Amino acid sequence: MNTENLIAVLAADAVPVGRHIVERRMFSALSIAACGALVLLLLSYGVRADLAWLVSTPVFWAKVAFALAMAGAALVATVRLSRPGVAVGRAWAGLAAPAAIVVIVALTVLxxxxxxxxxxxxxxxxxxxxxxxxxxLSVPGLVAILAVVRSLAPTRLRLSGAAAGLLAGAIGTAAYCLRCPETSVPFWATWYLLGIAIPTLAGALLGNKVLRW
Structure with a gap:
């Protein structure tokens, strides 16, 4: 069989890839991550009894904003790393900025x-x-996001896994804000970042194995 015939055979069953398939798959993973984190929170820890008062405080929304800013930048990085040849670009700065701001504020408070x-x-x-x-709380998101990343043919496996873990960790952090009793910026600048780092490391370690395609 010559090259032209081989190409024809391989292309015979090819079908067009649906538009926005990346967005749909990632939206599904994010839904699983958020819902899974909330279900685990409710089943394992519960929300704060004074949640109605909590949501009226600036500290609560500062913590949520930090987690969502990390999640947004991690989402961009994860999507770009999931596709061969796509540069991460400014997403790295988007990840560094909220973490740096929180650390600076914490050091100032101290x-x-x-x-x-x-x-x-x-x-x-x-x-x-x-x-x-x-x-x-990040576990459901880590599983779902890694599955989607694998389906999108990443080439930088450890880095893609780390980005997926960071995204899952940020979503888990946002959910945990509904439970956390701490209001000190130095506290959550330390322990929230460590909490995000754990699934990030797990994703990096798993990436080289589970993201192969």
Missing amino acids: WFAPHDARAALVMGHTWRTCSLNIAA
Whole structure:
């Protein structure tokens, strides 16, 4: 069989790829991530009893804005890394910016706080469980997002897995805001970022195996 015949045979069953297929698949993964995180939150931890008051506070919306900003930039990076030959570009800056802003604000708060109050500002009351809770809430999203990324033929497997994990971690963080009792910026600048880092690392470690196609 010559080359022309081989190409004809391979192309015989080809069908056009649907428009916006990437967007549809990623939307499905994000829906699973958000719903899965909320279901796990309700089943395992529950929301704060004073949620009605909580949503009226600026700190709550600052935490949610941080998580959503990380999720938005991670989404752009994940989609671009999922497609061969597409540069991530400014998405890296979009990821770095909210994290840098939170860290700068946290350091400023600690700088002006009394010396004997700094440890309490960082540790809060739930430092032992906060990051682990966020990581747990990220599991449904990590599974769903990795499955979609694999279907889109990524070539930078570890980096794609890390971006998927970061996206899942940011969504898990947004859900955890409905439970977290901490209001100190140094606390969530430390433990929220660590909570996001756990699924990011997991995604990077899994990427080289589960994203092969």
